[in-house]
Amino acid sequence: GAGVSQSPSNKVTEKGKDVELRCDPISGHTALYWYRQRLGQGLEFLIYFQGNSAPDKSGLPSDRFSAERTGESVSTLTIQRTQQEDSAVYLCASSLATSGRAQYFGPGTRLLVL
Amino acid sequence: AQKVTQAQTEISVVEKEDVTLDCVYETRDTTYYLFWYKQPPSGELVFLIRRNSFDEQNEISGRYSWNFQKSTSSFNFTITASQVVDSAVYFCALRGTGGGNKLTFGTGTQLKVEL
Numbered sequence: 001g002a003g004v005s006q007s008p009s010n011k012v013t014e015k016g017k018d019v020e021l022r023c024d025p026i027s028g029h030t031a032l033y034w035y036r037q038r039l040g041q042g043l044e045f046l047i048y049f050q051g052n053s054a055p056d057k058s059g060l061p062s063d064r065f066s067a068e069r070t071g072e073s074v075s076t077l078t079i080q081r082t083q084q085e086d087s088a089v090y091l092c093a094s095s096l097a098t099s100g101r102a103q104y105f106g107p108g109t110r111l112l113v114l
Numbered sequence: 115a116q117k118v119t120q121a122q123t124e125i126s127v128v129e130k131e132d133v134t135l136d137c138v139y140e141t142r143d144t145t146y147y148l149f150w151y152k153q154p155p156s157g158e159l160v161f162l163i164r165r166n167s168f169d170e171q172n173e174i175s176g177r178y179s180w181n182f183q184k185s186t187s188s189f190n191f192t193i194t195a196s197q198v199v200d201s202a203v204y205f206c207a208l209r210g211t212g213g214g215n216k217l218t219f220g221t222g223t224q225l226k227v228e229l
Contacts, residue, residue: 031215033215033216033217042219042220043207044219045216045217045218048215050215056215056216089157100166100209101164102161102164103149103161103217105151105159105160106158107156107157107158108158
């Protein structure tokens with residue numbers, strides 16, 4: 001079956017512009033996660049959705065970052081007024097709702113802020 | 115707070131050698147889950163294994179094996195008879211029950227397998 005998909009695969013933007021990153025989870029996965037991976041580093045948690053609600057937003061680095069999910073499916077991560085330090089790969093993952101289930105990752109969106 | 119430490123930043127081996135990737139974790143939760151993921155040069159993370167804290171049985175899957183020891187808070191990963199295709203960054207991750215559903219990742223170990 002289809003895995004997690006993300007778009008765009010690459011995004012180059014100018015400092016100060018807004019960007020939207022999209023994630024399509026695996027069908028039937030009610031849990032969805034966003035992570036950020038800076039070059040050569042591990043993954044940092046950003047936000048977690050259960051259904052369309054976000055019970056854990058603790059990883060969002062600032063109020064320039066927001067995310068939403070609709071229809072218990074697609075999620076959009078929005079970064080407003082981008083800064084150079086936002087340059088990273090943004091990874092989306094989904095899982096079944098059951099506690100401790102494996103998270104399956106998409107290919108990521110590589111964001112470069114000039 | 116939860117923490118995962120992968121002390122080995124980079125390991126280089128020659129094909130057919132065995133290699134062990136170390137993972138040490140910290141958590142105050144009594145129930146937790148440990149994971150290993152592989153990130154090949156293409157960039158996409160591939161799930162390898164999940165282990166819950168109540169199951170200390172070691173697991174073998176082909177050339178891969180995992181050694182979980184609660185006494186030392188370690189969850190090490192061994193690749194037997196390594197191959198060039200094993201070259202990747204390997205991440206160990208922890209999910210506790212007190213920190214929501216997020217995974218806490220280690221910084222990863224870059225494995226290079228050369229001919």
